[in-house]
Amino acid sequence: MLSSFKGRLVATAFGAALAAAALAQPAQAAEKVVVCALTFVSSSPLFIAADKGYYAEEGLEAEFKFFRAAQPVAVGIASGDCDFGVTAFTGGFFNLAGKGALKVIGAQSREEPGFDFVGFLASNQAYEAGLKSVEDLPGHSFGMTQVGSSFHYNIGLMADKFGWPDDAVALKPLQSVPNMIGAIKSGQVDSIALPAHIVAGLTGSGSAKLIGWVHDYTPWQLGGLFTSAKNVSERRPVVEAFVRAYQHAARDYHEAFNKLENGKRVFGSEAEALVPIIEKYTKAKPDAIYAGSPFIDPDGRLKVDQIYQQVAWMKKKGLVDESVDPKSFLDLSFISGHYGVPAN
Amino acid sequence: MDLIVEGVSHRYGEVQALDDINLRVADGETLALIGPSGCGKSTLLSIMGGILAPSEGRVAAEGAAPDGCLNPFTYIFQDFALLPWRTVAGNVGLPLEHHRFDGDGRARRIAEALSLTGLGEFADAYPKQLSGGMRQRVGIARAIAVRPALLLLDEPLSALDAQTRELLMEDLIRIWARERTTSVYVTHNLNEAVRLADRVAVLSRRPGRIKEIVSVPVPLDERTERRHADLIETIREQLWRLIVDEAKDADRELESVA
Amino acid sequence: MSIGDSGKETSVRFRGGGFAPRPKRWASWLAFAVIISAWQIASMSGALPALFLPSPYEIALALQAIAADGTLARHLGASLGRIAWGWSLGTLAGLAVGISMGIWSLARSVGIPIVSALFPIPKIALLPLLILWFGIGEPSKVATILLGVFFPTVISAYSAVDNVPRNLIRMGQSFDMPYAQIVRKIVLPGAMPGILAGFRISSSIALILLVAAEMIGAEFGIGAFILSAGNLMQTDQLLAGVVLLSMLGLLISALLARLERRVLKWR
Structure with missing residues (x-):
């Protein structure tokens, strides 16, 4: 009895010492960010960044929350439950973004000739x-x-x-x-x-x-990387750090999955290296990952004009409120080189 | 039409409700059945009208039913049993609707029954608009509309207040004077029995047996006259003595059961 | 006040009045008005951000917009048709089964366990099956409402028949009324109050199931409108659709109240 009590006491003391050591670590504590996404191959850069430690390199500690539909991801950002999200653009997304809660800062996948999506x-x-x-x-x-x-x-x-x-x-x-x-x-x-x-x-x-x-038939910027308006205004360095990690992973992905030779897709050893990571998060079979891997811009650059076009179409159909202006929810300052940025 | 009850016994499971009842109700006569609670008088009434099969014995009718009789054994219920969604005329007409009539025969019968019970001006009223007494008059009108051979009255006045009861007794006497219908009248009220019955059968408690049959040798329409008051009172006293001990027992038993 | 002050006369204080709540029409309207104005004021002052709850005015504008461009009529028409078919067929079938269960002991013995087993199944859970059986067109939508209406109607009809006073049935039998006439003239009218009360419940269920019924393959309909407004995060339109549903509920309940007053005027 007594000895076991003593043992527990020792263990407790040891634990306390460890905790103290952790607290004493001089390096700045990792910034926690909640990343929300669907377990789709098109979200791969998020997973690659986590698995390869790109978030940690930028001083971020990423926690994933997974959803089964695109809409809740956007709602999660608006309500403050998520810091970063990646999904396709939908009418609901634009309406929510138009109310000022969301900022689109980078690209997810897009329709690109040669890449069946x-x-x-x-x-x-x-x-x-x-x-x-x-x-x-x-x-x-x-x-x-x-x-x-x-x-x-x-x-x-x-x-x-x-x-x-x-x-x-x-x-x-x-x-x-x-x-x-x-x-x-x-x-x-x-x-x-x-x-x-x-x-x-x-x-x-x-x-x-x-x-x-x-x-x-047509190119199309399918989806984006977005964060809350609050993060953009109050935690700008965190957003910049996250974008760097995302771009790093997007480049890895692009190198591995987005090669064309004579109009045919080719997958090399880089792809083989990434497939297990993607498989871990998406639970998809390697065949499905290859077949379903979309085109993702290596730097997360958006086809901005196509977003304008989609919003205009949805307004015309009454799916997006007239008051929604893409200018107000696009923040193009985190990534340079976006395509088709309107002149004004 | 005469009604003959021969050796009727009835059991509810273990409980012997009626034991060897023998009775004859003569044509045009009114027989009252009295007795303490639980003596089986309502059971006997149900057996007489053919809505309950006795365990033993039989019930028979002798003689012709009146002209135009549609339902030889007709009940008048304690709770009136009126359809609240039908008017007075609709309720009285209900038992006529599954019989064929020539011309306006049905309407005439309804009108006749209503006028006999003094309901003529209430033909289009609904039961909820009527007093208790008027509702039971509808029940009576419905019963006489079918011109019954035997009228079976199951405590018809016990849901009514004392004044109304008096008025309805007068009505019943008037109707019987005209229709001469054979009637069996179940009651626990001795005043009703001595006012309305030609003979009063006193039943004992469980099992119900006929203890005594008492005649009331005064014509119905003279019973309230002063000269008969002593005789009527004597008969009432006699009936009370016949049931008082058992009524006390019944009272106590109910309490112990509760 | 005290009793017994010699020679002093005091009037007896009234203490009655009973405990009988009486509806006060003005109070319900006032409560509506107060809630809606408080909501509007909160929205205008910024205490309620439009992102989370649009103001009553915005909801009214959304309603006006769909009324003006004609979509309101198409939504209403589509939904009313589905409700009318689903409710009527479900009610007819439910009455037939429920009344049979009230009258025949065989139907009762067979019906009670089956109904008890099937009633609690959420009809929405059966939607995929209904779609397999009936496709994504109108029949599956009508069937969803029909099923939802059927079971409560069975139960209300069955218990309404069961609750018809026995003495009335005995009376009918004592007059040698034929069986069919006892059913038609005593049992059915006697069950009417219970059946009509069941209509109130089943009509509400039909409205509730409208949204579920219009989840699959419906371009028009109030339920489809509410769903698509939710998908598009158009909260003002979503609430406009909800307002439409509750107005439809009020309208149906008013119609049923009229029907009750007519059919049950003897009460």
Whole structure:
């Protein structure tokens, strides 16, 4: 009895000494930041930075919070639960950003020629009946997650490019990707748009037919890296440090996954080295990671004009409030060299 | 029509409610059934009207039913049993609706029953608008509308206050004087029994047996006359003596059960 | 005051009045007005940021905007159609089953365990199945509401029939009324108050399930409108949709009150 009590006392004293030593460490304590994201391959730079210690190098201690949909990430930033987030741009995102809570500071992935990212699928029945290409979509139904989602904008981009009238494609909000997959398999919708790794699975099993990739028709800045307006104004050095770590990881990713040789993608040993990291966070199989790895700008530079274009389209459709001005939620001062920055 | 009860016994599980009841109710006669609580008088009434099958014995009718009789054994209920969503006329007409009538036969019967019970001007009223006495008049009108051979009254006045009870007794006497319907009248109220019945059957407590049958040898319409007061009072006293001890027992038993 | 001061007369203080709450119409309107003005004032003073809760004025503007461009009519039309079909079919089926369970002991023995087992299942959880069975078109939306309405209607109809006073049924039997007439003239009218009370519950459930029903594949409808406003973070439109739903609820409850007054005027 007594000896065990003594032992515990010793242990406690030892623990206290350790804690004191930790406190006495002269180096400035790591700044805690909460990083919110979806476990998608397009969020890879966040994971690479964590795994390779780029946050620590910048004096940051990153804690991840994972979400199942893009919207909560943006809400988390607005409510102060998250410091940094990476998701696709949606109507909800722009509306929230337009209320002044969010600042977009860098790029996530984008549609770039040669890099299959989001593809259009036709149901087998619709394909048999003549829906063989994106140009055939008018007169068919299109399943998507939600109104104002990136999938909604995908079809909007096509409608703008080909000049389809407003109600040419019947939109069917289905709330989730599994619902979309179920609906295309059973033929309850004629078409959907999905990321490349899911497209590969569905076409491989013969459940649906690929009728075109978004990048074949139009470029698009799909998503961004964003933080709260409060962080930008009150913790600027922390934001700068985070951006540096993100860029570092984005360059690693770009080197590994975004090489083209004769218009074909090639993956070298760098990719092999990164796949286990991405696999750890996304729980995706290596094949799916290769198939679904999008184009990510090595420096996190945004195609700014495309964001303006998306906001304008969403305003036209009534999905984004008239008062929303991209100028007010874009902060281009953290990364240099953004593309297509408007003159004024 | 005569009603004959032969060797009727009834058991509820272990409890013997009625034991070997033999009775004959003559045509046009009113028989009152009295007795302490739990003597089985309501059970006997249900058996007489054919809505309860006795464990032993049988009930028979002898003689023809009156002309136009639609429901030979007809009850008048203590709680009136009126449909609150039907008007007075609708309630009286209810038991006529599944019978065929020529021309306006049904409407005439309803009007006749209403006028006999003094309800003519209330034909379109709903039960909730009526006093207790008027509601039971609707119950009576409904019963006589079917021209019953036997009227079975189950404590018809016990839900009413004393004055109303007096008024309704007068009504019943007037109606019987006209219709001459054979009636069995269950009550625990001795005044009602001596006012309305030609004979009073006194039942004993569990098991219910017929203890005595007392005749009231005064015509119904003369019973309130002063010259019969002593005789009526004597009969009332006699009935009370017949049930008083058992009524006390019944009272105590209820308390011990509670 | 004390009793017994010799020769002094005092009036007896009134202590009655009972404990009978009576609705005061002006009070409910006043409460609405006070809450809404307090909300508006808080929004205007900046105590309530528009990001978290839009002001009543903004909500009114959002309502006015969809009313002006005609989408309100399309949303209302789509939703009312679904509610009308789902509620009517669910109510008809529920009444048939519930009344049967009230009347026939076989139906009761079969029905009670089945209903008890199925009633508590959240109908929203069945949505994927309903979509497999009925597709993403109108039938699955109507079926969602239908299922939600069916079970409470069964239970209210069953207990309403069960609660019809036994003495009335005995009365009908004592007059040799045929079985069908006893059901039609005594049991059904007697169950009416309980059935109508059930309508209030089932109509509210239909409104609640509208949002769930319009989750999948609905372009128009108040539920779809609320969902898409939520997805787009258009909180003013979201609350405008909620206001529409509650106004629809008030309207339906007023209609039912009228129906009750008509059908149950004997009460």
